[in-house]
Amino acid sequence: MIQPLVSRSKKSTWLSLALLGMLCLFFVVLRWDKLNSLWGDPARWLFEAYRSANGEMLYRDFAWQFPPLSLLLMSGTFRLFGSTFEVAQLVLNVLSLIVVLLLWVVARRMMPARLALAVTLAGVIAIATGGGPDFRFFSLQLYTPAQLTGLIGTLLLAWSLIAALQGGAMTLGGWLALSLGSTIGLLSKPEYAAANMAALIVFGLIDMRVKGANKSIGLWLRRVGLILTLGLLPALIGYLFVSGLVGFDNLFAGVTGYGAAALICPWWPTGLGLLGALAALGQGVLFVMVLSLVRFNSLRRRYGGRYLALWLAAGLGLVLNVVYLPAWLRLNNVGLGGWEALGFVTTLGVWLLPVMWCAIGTWFILLGSYIRTWFKRQAFSSEGSWWWVLLTIGVALSARSLFGDSHSITTMVPVAAMPIWLLVGVSGLIAILRRFKTADADEGQALWAKLVLVLVILFAGLRLIYGLGDEARTTYTALDTLAGRVRLADRASAAIYADVLRETQPTDQVLDVAYGGGINFAARRASPTFSTQWWYLLPAQKYVDQDLAQFIQQPPRLVIANDLADYGAAFGVISPTRCPFPRLVWQPDQLAYDPMRRFAVIDYINANYQSVVAYEGMVVLMPVNLNP
Structure with a gap:
């Protein structure tokens, strides 16, 4: 194994920071206000943060399929500085920069200084240019801000635990980093929560054996109690507070992704x-x-x-x-x-x-x-x-x-x-x-x-x-919206945005069932439903009923949808990825969705709305016999 080199010269440290800063600034400029489209995951969370900033309660008034931290951070910033693409970009840039710095700090604990810098630079380049589906540093094209907050918490926790094990003792700063990092991770995304809890448990087990074979069980139990208290209690208090505001059932449904993982088993x-x-x-x-x-x-x-x-x-x-x-x-x-x-x-x-x-x-x-x-x-x-x-x-x-x-x-x-x-x-x-x-x-x-x-x-x-x-090779076109300027890689977004402004008033409702929300965010138009996503999830029937009741109470002036049967809406994902457990199979052979369930809102739209215009696989619908 490599012996970590922790002591570094100030000159080397400042040079490394300068190089990292210049690379980060380069990607900030390169990706500024760029989005592929006003549909997809980035558009969805932008609108969800906008709804929260406007006073709606996550988990109760609209769906949010992650723990609460990242949404509350984004919506709080929107309240202070305005719900714009620029403000969202700035928040993501700050979060990305923190991730980069923590990645570098942890790398310096594991490898020589030059290699730690090179690895961090390589990681920034690889992820900023597309680390995975909607996973980029310094970009609006991000699956969810919870990815960044989760990484911040997990890397901070990793640093504190590694430093303690390498140094032989946990310092006061280490305890603070452990508590803060674990809390951020637990409140960000389920996989980060699982990773942080697992790390705390393993760290507690190691603490029994790392310094000697005859440590008192009582002393060890007190140490483990301190580790788990500092690591888990602040997040537990946070969850209890949110639960008191929105109800435990609503919180649990959101944090567990509204059944998103119920039909798959990647561990089998x-x-x-x-x-x-x-x-x-x-x-x-x-x-x-x-x-x-x-x-x-x-x-x-x-x-x-x-x-x-x-x-x-x-x-x-x-x-x-x-x-x-x-x-x-x-x-x-x-x-x-x-x-x-x-x-x-x-x-x-x-x-x-x-x-x-x-x-x-x-x-x-x-x-x-x-x-x-x-x-x-x-x-x-x-x-x-x-x-x-x-x-x-x-x-x-x-x-x-x-x-x-x-x-x-x-x-x-x-x-x-x-x-x-x-x-x-x-x-x-x-x-x-x-x-x-x-x-x-x-x-x-x-x-x-x-x-x-x-x-x-x-x-x-x-x-x-x-x-x-x-x-x-990608052509972006600037679109000036009520939420500021954004540069888009598709044409349908601008066309439908113009239709929405022309056909609706600021007080009108607009429903986007095309995995969207970006049009609502850009045009400052409210949505009548609790749901913000119409496939991949398995929401409880009470949310399906809530959607229909709110839709009928405030029928939208326009509906935006995919030009597909039922507008592509499904309980789950129509893909052969269904969990085969306990069968032993070469590959999954069943679709991961529930064909017996339907969204009542979709049936209502089919019966009462008609398509009036289509753009690149998207359709805009208006009411037939309704008078919104």
């Missing part, structure tokens, strides 16, 4: 999922062995048959990937022609998939090591302890897509775990390579770190080229 292995996991492990072995070629002769002489056996394992990994990769490309609709090939080979998730599966295996090895120390009443390795904590965070974050998710039936790295696996991947790779001992041991140790540094810089450079090229 399928044949295709297991093949993907084995292929990822094979990629990891193959990559390490290819890098070892720089010392091929020395390693062959020193290790002989064992080194050749590793090459046989690498060959098996190659065969597995030759079988698996074509299927993966086909199932995920990924092409490898020309420009697409560069995008594929510089996608962060592609490189982190073998890291994730190797780390999962390592987590179980460390668990076994801990259990042995427990029975032998021995101290647990201090270095192994902080690795176990960090891997626990990554594994918990990755549980939601081990063998697929609502979008895919293949194993993948969730965007929430990417920063963690990036740190683990680089630091762990050097640790593995350094296990190759050669005659010139000192030179070899330095060589591996330099080699990995070069690879990180190469990846960052290629990804930057792809990201800038992709940005240049």
Whole structure:
């Protein structure tokens, strides 16, 4: 394992901060006020934050499918400075900058200064240019602000725990960081909440063994009580406060995503999922062995048959990937022609998939090591302890897509775990390579770190080229709205926005059932329904009834929808990703939605509204016999 280098010169620190600041500023300018469309996840949460800023209560008056922190932060800022695209962009920029700084701080705990800086820069480039579906730093094109607040809390907690285990004691600042980080994570997004709780539990277990084998049980229980109290109690108080305002049932329904995960089970292995996991492990072995070629002769002489056996394992990994990769490309609709090939080979998730599966295996090895120390009443390795904590965070974050998710039936790295696996991947790779001992041991140790540094810089450079090229290939058109200027990549948004302004008054209601809300946000038009999303979720019947009652009470002047049957609305997702548990199958073979349930509002719209204009797959409907 790599010995962390914590003490840094002030000059090096300020230079690193300057480089990070310049790169962040570059992406702030590059992505300023840019959105793909006024539909999709970014548009939805913008409108939800706007509704909250206007006095509506989350979970009670409108749907919010995450814990409350990020929405309250965004809506509070809207109340202070105005509900505009510019204000939203500024908040996301500040949150992104905090994530970047925390990523760098944690990296400095794990690896040499130059490598920590390079890894952080590479992470910023990879995620700012598209780390995953709607996951970007310094961009409005973000699935939810909860991704950023969750990362802030998780990285802050990780720093506090790693620093305590490396330093041998938890400082006052460490306790404050533990409490603040855990609270932010628990109030941001369910996967971050799970990761933070898992990390606290593992940290508590380690505390029993890390300093000695004969620690008093009473002392240990008091320490664990302090850890859990500081880590969990503030968030619990926050949830109780919100529950008192909106009702426990409403809060629980929102935090659990209105049943979004009820029909999928990414933790249940399928044949295709297991093949993907084995292929990822094979990629990891193959990559390490290819890098070892720089010392091929020395390693062959020193290790002989064992080194050749590793090459046989690498060959098996190659065969597995030759079988698996074509299927993966086909199932995920990924092409490898020309420009697409560069995008594929510089996608962060592609490189982190073998890291994730190797780390999962390592987590179980460390668990076994801990259990042995427990029975032998021995101290647990201090270095192994902080690795176990960090891997626990990554594994918990990755549980939601081990063998697929609502979008895919293949194993993948969730965007929430990417920063963690990036740190683990680089630091762990050097640790593995350094296990190759050669005659010139000192030179070899330095060589591996330099080699990995070069690879990180190469990846960052290629990804930057792809990201800038992709940005240049996208045409954005400025649209001046009542919520300020926004630059859009589609044409339907501007056309329908103009229709809404022309056909409605500021007091009129507009319902968007096309996974939208951006038009409402931009035009300052209210929505009559509780629901803000009409597929992927399985809302309770009381919310379906609430939607219809409010719709009839305040029928909208316009309805915006997808030009599809039932406007694309469904309980769940019409995709073959339904949970096969307890069956053993090659791949999920049933659609992950409930065809027996329908949205009463959709039926009402079908009966009482008619399409008056269509744009690029979108339709605008007006009432037939109603007089809104």
